[in-house]
Amino acid sequence: MLRSPASRIPTSAICKRTYATLSVQPPLRGLNSVVREKAEKLSRDWKGTSASGENTTNFIGGEFVQSKATQWIEVVDPSTQTLLTRVPETTNTEFEQAVEAASEAFKTWSQSTVLTRQRFIFELQRLIRENADSLAASIVLEQGKTVPDAHGDILRGLQVVEHAASAPSLLLSEKIEVSRDMDTEVRKVPLGVTSAIAPFNFPAMIPLWSIPMATVTGNTLILKPSERDPGAAMIIAELCQRAGLPPGVINVVHGTVPTVNAICDHPSIKAISFVGGDRAGRHIYERGTKNGKRVQSNMGAKNHAVILPDANKNLALNSVVGAAFGAAGQRCMALSVAILVGDAQAWLADLVNLAKNLKVGGGFEKDVDLGPVISPAAKDRILGLIGSAEQEGGKIHLDGRHVMVSGYEHGNFIGPTIIEANTSMKCYDQEIFGPVLVVIKANTLDEGIQIINQNRYGNGTAIFTQSGATARKFEHDVNVGQIGINVPIPVPLPMFSWSGNKASALGDLGFYGKSAIEFYTQKKTTTSLWKAEDALNSRASVHMPTHH
Ligand code: NAD
Numbered sequence: 001m002l003r004s005p006a007s008r009i010p011t012s013a014i015c016k017r018t019y020a021t022l023s024v025q026p027p028l029r030g031l032n033s034v035v036r037e038k039a040e041k042l043s044r045d046w047k048g049t050s051a052s053g054e055n056t057t058n059f060i061g062g063e064f065v066q067s068k069a070t071q072w073i074e075v076v077d078p079s080t081q082t083l084l085t086r087v088p089e090t091t092n093t094e095f096e097q098a099v100e101a102a103s104e105a106f107k108t109w110s111q112s113t114v115l116t117r118q119r120f121i122f123e124l125q126r127l128i129r130e131n132a133d134s135l136a137a138s139i140v141l142e143q144g145k146t147v148p149d150a151h152g153d154i155l156r157g158l159q160v161v162e163h164a165a166s167a168p169s170l171l172l173s174e175k176i177e178v179s180r181d182m183d184t185e186v187r188k189v190p191l192g193v194t195s196a197i198a199p200f201n202f203p204a205m206i207p208l209w210s211i212p213m214a215t216v217t218g219n220t221l222i223l224k225p226s227e228r229d230p231g232a233a234m235i236i237a238e239l240c241q242r243a244g245l246p247p248g249v250i251n252v253v254h255g256t257v258p259t260v261n262a263i264c265d266h267p268s269i270k271a272i273s274f275v276g277g278d279r280a281g282r283h284i285y286e287r288g289t290k291n292g293k294r295v296q297s298n299m300g301a302k303n304h305a306v307i308l309p310d311a312n313k314n315l316a317l318n319s320v321v322g323a324a325f326g327a328a329g330q331r332c333m334a335l336s337v338a339i340l341v342g343d344a345q346a347w348l349a350d351l352v353n354l355a356k357n358l359k360v361g362g363g364f365e366k367d368v369d370l371g372p373v374i375s376p377a378a379k380d381r382i383l384g385l386i387g388s389a390e391q392e393g394g395k396i397h398l399d400g401r402h403v404m405v406s407g408y409e410h411g412n413f414i415g416p417t418i419i420e421a422n423t424s425m426k427c428y429d430q431e432i433f434g435p436v437l438v439v440i441k442a443n444t445l446d447e448g449i450q451i452i453n454q455n456r457y458g459n460g461t462a463i464f465t466q467s468g469a470t471a472r473k474f475e476h477d478v479n480v481g482q483i484g485i486n487v488p489i490p491v492p493l494p495m496f497s498w499s500g501n502k503a504s505a506l507g508d509l510g511f512y513g514k515s516a517i518e519f520y521t522q523k524k525t526t527t528s529l530w531k532a533e534d535a536l537n538s539r540a541s542v543h544m545p546t547h548h
Pocket of ligand 1: 199200256283431433500
């Protein structure tokens, strides 16, 4: 793997204030001056994260603490391979400290009133808005997406924060008189210590699917961000602290499989929210539920767009190109398959022309449409899948394998790629998670629906048509959890909940919205008798209560 000189600094040298005395090059040499300035500012402004080669801390019991880990994971800028920071493989002792802090904080936080917790949410909302530029800079540096796309990442998380502010309504209890002077009340009470495990592709949004919902319902949380881009989560943790969240209510620990397994196994952790790939998702679901935890697991996808010949061509093609190649295809709701039905097959050339015009480059550069993929390993995997299509008889109409980006020669860039394929090919069967659109030709809408329903995933799908009847048939017949009609990325806003289905999700309760209230609470029913006559005189009843 190509690395800037900074990434070759020995492990022991990666700490504050030592660079001046080292003979190796200072950190961030691989970044241009504009980006370097942003990286240095991030390191200066935030306690737990660094973008200039220092270590990322854990956040335990309200303190940003340096880990005593012996194993560290490098976080590099995917546009240049420059070392930005390292995250610890949190030690067992540190993990125990985090659970202890969360358990201790739960004793008081769970007793706070919902109005106190709502005030925290209001403050957090304000602070995220105020600090969106810092969050975006961290996301662009570590994840590689463009600046506008990073702001979208933040905004979609912020919308969950804003929805969490309606907790006093969402948590309203139910109560009815079940017999004379006897009431039954159902209350939604918190679970205890909960946990969230996040993927790399939305460093702000996905932590924000859990942080506001877990805390506003009275739980405490241990967050494990992706080890590939932990910066946004650390900034959000600091914003939570500034917003008045008491120590221990949210804790951040870093690491990989050992830390995830510790979360699955710890008896004090009651629930796990996971978002990421299939392998980890199934493992965490199985291990967590076996240990008696509530687990929600959002996983991989293959999202199909069906384009009918009666569609508004301009809208359909631009929507598909944007949703296939935006964020370099690294969205779980990216449209990765386009099914061209009947005469719409003739639009393939127009699709290719639109995709060809997209600009690939560093995320901070102006007018760039897509940045790099997350790692050289991800790039190799994607290139392998494109190559497999060639071997299996697929036709590559647009080939982004050899894209060169001036000034970013070492970045993990792949240009937009369009492959005409069929459903038996590897490039169709596997989630590519890169800027690759597989095109399939179908004769009828029914054929298209059959292809989609036979696919194991069920995250999202979209249809482009001008016919209400056709759209309605599609909506009824297609077995996918999130459907767009002339909408390419139909992710529901947080007054609804995430509803991916089939192999894209495990667990009954979706993320955010009303489902999250169910996920983060348990029901407590109380039946109470306060006889009105007791206010005067009464005698004991020896009959079995029958509620008549
Ligand atoms: P990933 O599964 O590699 O990592 C996700 C998290 O799991 C990370 O925190 C990682 O440390 C941990 N992890 C990874 N491998 C593990 C293992 N073997 N055992 C235990 N823990 C493990 O996923 P990623 O590459 O970061 O993210 C991309 C994937 O996430 C794609 O498949 C994408 O579709 C999916 N995703 C799904 C949604 C959704 O809502 N359905 C949203 C975003 C991303």
